[in-house]
Amino acid sequence: MITVIATVRAAPGRGPDLEADFRSYAEFVKANEPGTLMYTLSRSKSDPELYYALETYADEAAVQTHMANFQNRTGGAEGVAAGPPEILVLDRVV
Amino acid sequence: MITVIATVRAAPGRGPDLEADFRSYAEFVKANEPGTLMYTLSRSKSDPELYYALETYADEAAVQTHMANFQNRTGGAEGVAAGPPEILVLDRVV
Numbered sequence: 504m505i506t507v508i509a510t511v512r513a514a515p516g517r518g519p520d521l522e523a524d525f526r527s528y529a530e531f532v533k534a535n536e537p538g539t540l541m542y543t544l545s546r547s548k549s550d551p552e553l554y555y556a557l558e559t560y561a562d563e564a565a566v567q568t569h570m571a572n573f574q575n576r577t578g579g580a581e582g583v584a585a586g587p588p589e590i591l592v593l594d595r596v597v
Numbered sequence: 598m599i600t601v602i603a604t605v606r607a608a609p610g611r612g613p614d615l616e617a618d619f620r621s622y623a624e625f626v627k628a629n630e631p632g633t634l635m636y637t638l639s640r641s642k643s644d645p646e647l648y649y650a651l652e653t654y655a656d657e658a659a660v661q662t663h664m665a666n667f668q669n670r671t672g673g674a675e676g677v678a679a680g681p682p683e684i685l686v687l688d689r690v691v
Binding site: 546593 | 600623637685
């Protein structure tokens with residue numbers, strides 16, 4: 504399995520909008536990506552506009568499917584993030 | 598729910614031992630901590646002695662229970678980490 508940690512900062516004051524947008528997209532992921540095994544969002548307690556998406560994929564193909572869907576996404580909220588996410592790609596070992 | 602990301606570097610050459618130790622402790626957690634909902638370990642693809650424990654807790658009390666158990670732990674492997682973990686504490690929002 505593959506773990507992805509995507510760190511993203513909300514644009515100032517847009518944290519609630521970023522959360523709502525993620526929640527909406529997570530419904531799409533759940534319905535359409537059987538290889539995306541976990542797709543969650545957490546918010547820093549010490550820096551509440553800083554978010555971490557924790558994601559688990561069955562394999563590399565599932566990651567590619569998710570990335571392609573995300574790039575082709577329409578209707579997402581604009582301007583909720585301060586910039587692009589920082590992406591860590593990890594091998595799940597336990 | 599509360600998410601914890603604990604980042605830890607293995608001591609040089611001790612990555613496999615760190616993984617085995619985590620796997621063993623995860624069995625204890627599964628058997629004894631109903632409030633620890635997820636307890637996983639992932640390894641960086643780009644920096645393979647760098648590990649991320651991704652953990653989910655039901656609530657703050659579950660975090661405290663886990664921390665107390667961890668501090669009282671006996672029999673864990675010695676010297677598998679290069680130093681103490683960096684701990685991020687997050688509120689799970691999605």
